[in-house]
Amino acid sequence: MSCSKIPQIVLKSSSNQSNMPLIAFGTAAVTNNDGEITKAAVVEAIKSGYRHFDTASIYGSEEALGEAIQQALQLGLIQSREITPDPEIRIFGSLFDPLARVWIAMEECQKLGLTKSIGVSNFTCKKLEDLLSFATILPSVNQVEMNPVWHQKKLKEYCEAKGIIITAFSPLGAKGTMWGSNEVIDSEILKQIAEEHGKTVAQVCLRWLYEQGVSMAVKSYNKDRMKQNLEIFDWSLTRDDHEKIDKIKQIRVNNGPFAFIPDIWDGET
Numbered sequence: 001m002s003c004s005k006i007p008q009i010v011l012k013s014s015s016n017q018s019n020m021p022l023i024a025f026g027t028a029a030v031t032n033n034d035g036e037i038t039k040a041a042v043v044e045a046i047k048s049g050y051r052h053f054d055t056a057s058i059y060g061s062e063e064a065l066g067e068a069i070q071q072a073l074q075l076g077l078i079q080s081r082e083i084t085p086d087p088e089i090r091i092f093g094s095l096f097d098p099l100a101r102v103w104i105a106m107e108e109c110q111k112l113g114l115t116k117s118i119g120v121s122n123f124t125c126k127k128l129e130d131l132l133s134f135a136t137i138l139p140s141v142n143q144v145e146m147n148p149v150w151h152q153k154k155l156k157e158y159c160e161a162k163g164i165i166i167t168a169f170s171p172l173g174a175k176g177t178m179w180g181s182n183e184v185i186d187s188e189i190l191k192q193i194a195e196e197h198g199k200t201v202a203q204v205c206l207r208w209l210y211e212q213g214v215s216m217a218v219k220s221y222n223k224d225r226m227k228q229n230l231e232i233f234d235w236s237l238t239r240d241d242h243e244k245i246d247k248i249k250q251i252r253v254n255n256g257p258f259a260f261i262p263d264i265w266d267g268e269t
């Protein structure tokens, strides 16, 4: 199948109602994160049909990603949006800054046209509630861990009601990384469902997220796996599969570096 047709979702609070492809290519790599490797992986991803990339300065992938896009433009794989490059703007916020100060500065960036959309990550219902008490622009996206062993049921309902799109990170439980585990990939229930459909556990996870109505960021620098991760749109899970997944014991897989902050998750499960 051609993978270039990844369904899109509308970012309503974006300055121009931009569309966002539902699957993003993640670039958080602990090993094989050399610039040339990342660049080659991103060029391959563009060839495979990815048009949405997730990066962060702490991943060290921003430069390689930019170079890969430039190369893809030169190769004619993608067309330029023909926008004049904006000056580099970075907003340095920390966990300890008042949220309102950071958010209002981010809104200013969108109003000035420096960015099309703004969003948040790891926000609980409580933090979103705080944000919405003063925000004049709704966050387009809240990026949080979500996968078959961490359903985020309450947060998903809250975000749906407010029109905030969830992007699931660690959709495969970040197998093989220092922040994740094999909890998702090794789930017997998921293995059984995968076998019945002739799919992989990874594809079951991504299809489940799609059927939950959320977007997702998945990382693979392997050519076959990055393709496999896009092949989720021409089949579906059954009601029975959903019931089985509903019963999977829930744990937050990615605890990351913030586990030491008291009640960082506001007691929400």
Ligand SMILES: NC(=O)c1ccc[n+]([C@@H]2O[C@H](COP(=O)([O-])OP(=O)(O)OC[C@H]3O[C@@H](n4cnc5c(N)ncnc54)[C@H](OP(=O)(O)O)[C@@H]3O)[C@@H](O)[C@H]2O)c1
Residues within 6 Å of the ligand: 025, 026, 027, 028, 029, 054, 055, 121, 122, 143, 144, 168, 169, 170, 171, 172, 173, 174, 175, 176, 177, 180, 200, 202, 203, 217, 218, 219, 220, 221, 222, 225, 226, 228, 229, 254
């Ligand atoms: N906002 C945040 O705080 C935050 C936090 C975490 C992650 N993220 C973003 O979300 C992206 C995805 O999350 P993640 O990297 O933590 O975890 P993930 O996508 O759940 O898992 C990545 C791991 O799974 C392997 N993998 C990928 N496809 C596979 C497949 N089809 N079969 C078997 N194994 C497969 C990858 O190895 P190979 O590369 O060898 O295939 C890699 O080790 C990140 O890269 C990052 O961009 C954001």
Ligand SMILES: *[C@@H]1O[C@H](CO)[C@@H](O)[C@H](O)[C@H]1NC(C)=O
Residues within 6 Å of the ligand: 121, 122, 145, 179, 254, 255, 256, 257, 258
């Ligand atoms: C979100 O939380 C995870 C832990 O679950 C952590 O690894 C990640 O760095 C956090 N991301 C941001 C942007 O704070």
